Amino acid sequence: MTDQTLTNPSLTNQGTTDQAVRSEFHPRWYRERVSTWWWLGEWHYLKFILRELTSLSVAWFVVLTLFQLRAFSHGLAAYLRFTDRLESPVMITLNAIAFCFVMFHTITWFNLAPRAMPVRMGGKRVPEFLVAAPNYVLWIAVSAFVGWLLLRTP
Amino acid sequence: MSMVSTGIASTGKASTSKASNEAFFWLLFSAGGVVAAVLVPIQLFLFGLAFPLGWLPQPSYEHLTALLGSVWVRLYLFVVCSLPLFHWAHRFRFTLYDGLQVKHLNEVIFAFCYGGALLGTVVAAYLLWSF
Numbered sequence: 001m002t003d004q005t006l007t008n009p010s011l012t013n014q015g016t017t018d019q020a021v022r023s024e025f026h027p028r029w030y031r032e033r034v035s036t037w038w039w040l041g042e043w044h045y046l047k048f049i050l051r052e053l054t055s056l057s058v059a060w061f062v063v064l065t066l067f068q069l070r071a072f073s074h075g076l077a078a079y080l081r082f083t084d085r086l087e088s089p090v091m092i093t094l095n096a097i098a099f100c101f102v103m104f105h106t107i108t109w110f111n112l113a114p115r116a117m118p119v120r121m122g123g124k125r126v127p128e129f130l131v132a133a134p135n136y137v138l139w140i141a142v143s144a145f146v147g148w149l150l151l152r153t154p
Numbered sequence: 155m156s157m158v159s160t161g162i163a164s165t166g167k168a169s170t171s172k173a174s175n176e177a178f179f180w181l182l183f184s185a186g187g188v189v190a191a192v193l194v195p196i197q198l199f200l201f202g203l204a205f206p207l208g209w210l211p212q213p214s215y216e217h218l219t220a221l222l223g224s225v226w227v228r229l230y231l232f233v234v235c236s237l238p239l240f241h242w243a244h245r246f247r248f249t250l251y252d253g254l255q256v257k258h259l260n261e262v263i264f265a266f267c268y269g270g271a272l273l274g275t276v277v278a279a280y281l282l283w284s285f
Contacts, residue, residue: 055241055242056242062238065234069231083205086201092202096202098198098202102194139191139192139195142192142193143192146197147196
C-alpha cells in the first residue's frame with residue numbers, strides 16, 4: 001500500500017485515499033513457477049541440497065545419543081541391549097550414511113570459514129586453505145582427545 | 155501523508171525486531187554448526203561404526219560410568235546434544251522452505267523445528283542430571 005503511494009507520483013500529488021490505490025485491475029508480475037525438483041538438474045544445486053540435508057544426520061546422531069544415555073541410565077543390561085541393537089545391519093547402514101553426511105558437513109563448514117572471514121596480511125589475501133587449516137588441526141586434536149578418553153584402559 | 159508515515163514507521167519497527175530474532179537463531183545455528191563439525195564425526199564413528207563392527211574395543215560399562223561421573227563430561231554431552239539440534243532446526247527449516255516451497259506451512263515448520271530442538275534439550279538435561 002505505502003509503497004505504491006510513494007512510487008506512483010500521480011497518486012501522491014492528488015492526496016491519497018485507500019480507494020485510489022486499491023484497484024481491481026492491479027497488474028500482477030508474471031513469475032514462472034519453479035519445479036519442486038529444481039535442485040536435481042545441476043551438481044551445484046544438488047551439492048547445496050545435500051549440504052542442507054546434513055542437518056538430518058546431525059539430528060539423527062543426537063537422537064541416537066539420547067537413546068544411548070537413556071539405556072545407560074537404566075543399567076548394564078539395558079545398555080548391552082542398546083549396543084547389541086547398534087550391531088544390526090540396518091543400524092550399521094544408517095550410521096554409515098549418517099557418518100558420510102556428517103563428514104560432508106564438517107568439510108563444507110570448515111571450508112566456508114575463509115569465505116565468511118577473509119583474512120588479509122600485508123595487503124594480500126591469505127590463501128583459503130591456510131585460513132581453513134586451523135579448523136582441521138583443532139578438529140583432529142579434539143577427535144584424538146575424545147578417542148583417547150573412551151579407549152584408554154583405566 | 156501522516157497515515158503513510160506511520161505506516162512506514164510501524165513496518166520498519168516490525169522488520170527490525172524480526173531481523174534481530176533471525177540473528178539470534180542464526181547464532182544458535184552457527185554455534186551448533188561448529189559443535190557438529192568438530193565433535194560429532196568422532197563420536198558417530200566410534201559408537202556407530204567402530205565399536206559395533208569390532209574395529210575397536212567397546213568401552214566397558216564401568217569405564218563409561220566413571221566418565222559420566224564427571225560434571226565436565228555431562229556438560230560436554232549436554233552441549234553436544236543441544237546446540238547441534240538448534241543447528242538442525244535452522245537448517246532443516248530453510249531446507250523445507252526453499253526445497254519444497256511450502257510457504258503456507260512456514261509457521262508449522264518453525265514450531266516443529268524449534269519445538270523439536272527445545273524438547274531434545276530438555277530431554278538431554280533430564281537424562282544427564284537424573285543419574
